[in-house]
Amino acid sequence: MNNFNHFQNLFEVIKDHELNYNSDTEIISIKTNDISKIENFITSATKINEGVEFSINNFDYLFFFDESDFCIKWKKWINSNKDVAILNLRSKSKFYQKTDNIFYENFIKKNSFYFKNAITYNDFINFFILKSNEENNKFQFVDNFDTNSRKLFFTSSKEPGKLVLSYPSELPNFDDNIDYFIVLDNLKNSFEPINKYLPLFIKNEIFKYFDDKNDTNGFVTLFEKLKEILNLADKNYQIYLHDLSLDKIKSDYKEYKQKYFASQNDILSKITTQVIALPISIAASAFSLYNLKGDIFPTLIVIFGLISYIIYVTFIVSIYFGDILTLNIMAQKDYKILKNHPFFIENTDELTYFNEIKDNIFDRLKSLKIGLNIFTFIMWISSICLVIYSLKMLSITINNLILPFLIVAFLFCLIYVRFLNKLELKNE
Structure with missing residues (x-):
């Protein structure tokens, strides 16, 4: 019978009896009228008035009455090379096969590092x-x-x-x-x-x-x-x-953030100026067309002005798109240099601070690009509508305007895809 089976059988024999344990003598007394079964299993048991008693030191493994007993005398087991058992009748018994590193709780294998x-x-x-x-x-x-x-x-x-x-x-x-x-x-x-x-x-x-x-x-x-x-x-x-100063790097990167935000605010300020000017320009053109009552030459001048306005603002917008893309590329490049440093390769958790700044910059750039897209489409649609209205005032029918409108729409789509929105922002 191996140590684990012996402890399991011992547990079954004594678990339903009244026990008394003397930690100084390390003797367990069992109060019972049926002592024959205990004596047959525990050969070292000695009869007493109301039952039997036995020493816990007579087994091939180290035996402890409960966890408190083990915690006090744990060095005794450490200095041995034996298996260990903790009776623990009031909670959960424990057994550990030291050589095989197998732990049992209530005689069931369990992943526990209690003894280890x-x-x-x-x-x-x-x-x-x-x-x-x-x-x-x-x-x-x-x-x-x-x-x-x-x-x-x-x-x-x-x-x-x-x-x-x-x-x-x-x-x-x-x-x-x-x-x-x-x-x-x-x-x-x-x-x-x-x-x-x-x-x-x-x-x-x-x-x-x-x-x-x-x-x-x-x-x-x-x-x-x-x-x-x-x-x-x-x-x-x-x-x-690596001869680094993490606080200095954080301070420098914070300055990078402020630099990017300043550039973004500059773009935003320019867009805001255009946005404010847009309704004024559209309203002035519409008012002029209304007062011209279809006079050919003045109306053609207004149409020329509207087309010039569309071309100029589209050119300016393309510069803004380029600035946003450049800022995105610069931010990603600065972050990659930091990320590829040997220190941050080994300590990736230290990148959290810098990653938050990078993501913040990207989110602002993304919002700027969305705002610029909205402004561009509003400018195009409102200006084209005014041009169509001007042509209509010159007694040109809608049917005759369909083909030119489709050609213009195609050109705008081509300009948008090839020049304005040719590259997506990246956040790597």
Whole structure:
């Protein structure tokens, strides 16, 4: 019978009986009148007045009465190479096959890092003990580790100068859905020769993280928040390697944003001028046509003026479209240069600030282009209508105007596609 089956059968035998556990002697007393079944299964059981008792140390695996018992005596299991069981009659039993790394809860396999995190936490303690014993004249990561008082000491030349992190003797209650081994492995890799100065950045981030420089539970917090601290240290280390100032880049990029917005506001101001002038021009032309009453020569002058107006404004609008497209290309180019920098390739999350600015610039350019399109079509339609009205006043029938109208419409579509809206804005 393997350890798991033995624990499962033991659980079934004793689960319905009244139990009493003495944590000092590590003996379980079972109050029962039917002791034969228990004696047959637990050969080391001893008869007492009201039942039987047995020591939890007589199995091939380590046995703990409940999670509280395990958390107090967890080092006993760490120092062994045995499987472990937690009875936990009032909640959920736990069993862990150490060699196969298989966890059971209520005798069902489950993905949990409950016991594995206890091993990782012990390795975490040993890692800092090791670093405290390393001799380095230039840099000492851990200045002292007092295992008796369970205190870890860091010192720094900067204020406040000293950080003391403590931890309890009991095993803390870690999130068993998180595998802390991965983060600890990253910490160990940070001390490889290739990462020459990274440990210094890690030490600095540890100092920054703890406001309380004498945290009685700080070492446990360090274990739980190690991933966050390593990420901050690695980011600052990458900035150091690439000789960057992230704050300066953000400041410069903010100036880029202001430059683009100034250019956009300039375009918007010019469009606004045209928009204000449009109804005045159309109204003046319409009023002139109404007063001319079909006089040929003056009417032809108005028609010539309208056509000239259409050509001129279309030319100006094409310049505005070109400015919008140029701004879009410049903004994308500046962002790509930033995005392709080795630091931002390795730290993509740092691009969020710059990506928001780029998207904001793109949205404004897109809105400007939509507004320019609306203005262009209104100008074309209203001006063409006035030209048609002028021709009608010259006694030219509608039927005779259909072909010229279609030709003009075709030309406008061609001009719009080939010159005004020839390229779409890009946001990459």
